[in-house]
Amino acid sequence: MNIEVLYEGTPLPVQSVTWSGDITQAARKLDVSLVNTTDGRTQARRIEHGKELRLLYDGRELFRGPVFAFDIDARGRMSVTAYDENTYLTRNQDTRIFRNMTASAIVKRLCADFGIPTGTIANTGYVMPKLILRDKSLWEMMITALTYTRKQTGRRYFITSREGRLQLLERKEQIVRWVLENGRNIIDASYAQSIEDMRTQVKVIGGDPDKKPIIAVVKDDALIKRFGIMQHLENVDPDMTASQVQQRAKQLLAELGTIDDTARVDALGNPDVTAGTAIYVRESMTGLVGGFYVSTDSHTFSGGTHRMSLTLSATDDLPVMEYEEPPEEKRKRRKGADDKVDLILNAKGIG
Template identity: 30%
Template sequence: MYELLIQHDSTAYMPPVKEEVKVTTERQISPGVLEFSFVDTGINIGNGDPVRFKDADGKEVFYGFIFRMKRDRSNIVTITAYDQIRYLKNKDTLVYENKTADGVVALIGEKYGFNIGTLANTVWVIASRVEDNVSLLDMISNALDQTLQNTGDLYILHDDFGKLNLSFLGDMYVPIMIDAETGQNYDYESSIDENTYNRIKLVYDNEDAGKREVYIAQDSSNINRWGILQYFDALQKGENGQAKADALLQIYNKETRTLTVKDAAGDSRVRGGSLVVVQLDLGDVKLQNLMLVEKCVHKYGESKHTMDLTVSGGDFSA
């Protein structure tokens, strides 16, 4: 049986949960969410109270704080709690120079009192950046996007039971297989409508030289297949234009494929940003690839644990 505790002042409560506990995480930086309902028997709790959840094996799954409480006429209370990433929605202004993305996370963590765990070395140094009246979340997202666009390396910011961690994608692998036996149903979609580009054009206004520098990377074969799908952006000082254009082409020059697997056998190690092996026969296409979990919804019942996974990436072979 799982363990759900709510701390109010010096008192800990274990509310009698109605139906199931739901825990949702995503790859994109966003707060982890814990949701559950219970029949109120006089429990004295309030917004801001800490919530802790462990699964039936004792694994630490979620630590956060109540942000929303709803009550109906049947005295059923519905709770929504978020992990500490929710506080990254606060806005401020930040100016920094010669910082890696992990350095930006560390700077924000120290300045605003976040509980920091393990931060991977993201290597790429951002020469300078001014973040004015934006959320702390966007500040970190911008630094991670700069790293991805210039190196091709993806890093995942996530909360691990009350500690803010930054992990290299390759270290997020979970050794399980999602197949027809572990997943009850699925939806599959492929598209070139969003986030697909076969031509990258970057410009830099070089004030010292008095001219605009243009850097282009493109895939002629995919332009013939899909037409021109162009990504355009301005470079910042210190960026290598051609290297960034090549890296962006590597990232975006492909169809986006999204697969949602429903009611798979639950594994608490899986979260948004995890890598899992997916093996499914989609009719005329057979999938057997390592794929990235874009969104993970765990559903914990009294005797059953399932999860819905939205995954992306991987090559399909007939």
Template identity: 30%
Template sequence: MKIKQNSVDISKYTTSVTWSGSSEQVSRELSFNIANNPTDSAFKSPTLVLGDIISFYEGKRLFVGIVTGRSKSTELGDVTVDSKDFMHYLIRDKYTGTFKNTNAEKITDKICKYFGIKTKKITQTKIHIKKLLADSEEAYNVIVKAYNKASIKGNKYYMPIMEGTKLSVVEKWQPSGVVLEVGNIENAEYNENSDEMVNQVAIYNEKGKKIGIIKNNQSINKYGLYQETYTKEKGVNAKKAAEKLYKGTTKEATITALGDIRAIAGRSIKIKNKATGLSGTYYITSDSHTFENGIHKMQLNIEFKKTRESI
């Protein structure tokens, strides 16, 4: 494990590291503690300031970002440093504009050029978007909304990620290659909720007039009404597109296991563990990897079904 402040290796001063991310608002974060002992004149710990560039390596570079926060609880306590990758600029920056007769990849290119962000691999959907409006909206959200439109039409899932200082948009839920079995799972907790349920979709035309409605009566009778709306698009079967907005109960689990850097949010994993009742392919919605005293552990929140990011 290695951490660099700008270009200087400060690994020997770090006491613990947490590297984490989510499949929604996907700016990955790195938090670490720096040993501090102001009473010992021979001990010179590094001073980190807001805006410093932080790089994190575990065999290969996993993270590059900037320091966004630092704190110290007591005079002799360690200094906690928080950093975020460069995606957080797109999450913070606001954009206003109208996109017509275009596609998600062109919208992404335009936004990145506007904010001076370089791109690496922007997945090509070639799916037509007639119109997309952004009114003082986070640039990140505009990109996600564009790819969600492509996702509904093309039945694929996408997510923006940062690769170093460059933005990529990749297909979501690709296999991580990680298989969790009895020997590497320490704990597993399971829950089910209806927080994101959709069992009725009202369909509108471009003028805002309701032209149809689809519903799951069985779900409505059991759980109550949870409605989403869909605006009809040219060349798209409105009923089929609206049906893709249906969501049932959300089944989730939290797994604590020995760490594997491939297991990150937006990817899928395989679990083979009858003791937990989990067996099959699952989708990582958030991850938190800790590195301390030479031990790497991870906590993963997983879902049982693929989902799109809600904006």
């Protein structure tokens, strides 16, 4: 294992490096510790905000991003923090109205407007009629559009950064390539299960709730038999058809009708195991056996060793942000419907 941290292309004499990520966060983070002096009196290298750090692992680039913070003490001991380029998604806010656009088109538009370099942008396909997003970060806007798309199509997309460029990729079924087991590469582990957030029945209401609502109820009889009725209620866009409302209910039950499994594993490091990766675990004491997904990861490189700390989940979660139509739009929609009814009644000489 050969670790190298480059500052503006020049290697730094690092003591330890922590490289981390979380599926719910826009950017991955790099924390570097070093002794930045050769004589004990002056800095060997001036570190500046906005300059680029790169992390190389046996010559392979794992991270690239600008410096956002540093501190140094009187002995020259220094820590530096950088984030990948996707950090700008959470550092820019705006109000936007998107009409007849796909989520991928929204991602491209926002990146172009705010100078964020892009790489591969998958075509999300589904055209959303209108999204009104007020006082939101670019990250919130993108995740809202992707959540909306997933609920309509069942297709899942995620945002990442590679070589300094934002990537929008489709999350497909993953093949497990990495196995963690005690006696081999696991250092420590813990495991927990919960049905706190489980729902065994879902009710979705669309259409006009005051006149002709569209209601879909789906249930999991096996779960109800084991755990009782626990219903999730959701009101959706009044313009959705009956089949769309039914599909939304089925999709929600698939997501909510699960037992939450969470686990934490400390193991010998593998740079390919990061947030979003599928792995297989065998740990006898906790009973951890089977496939899991990495929710958060933290890789530490120090003294020639590489260790990683992982939070695992039984479900392949992605960040979710629900779209809520602004109140004035709802009022406008309702008034438009009432006006249409008045016109029909007047034409028929009624009212």
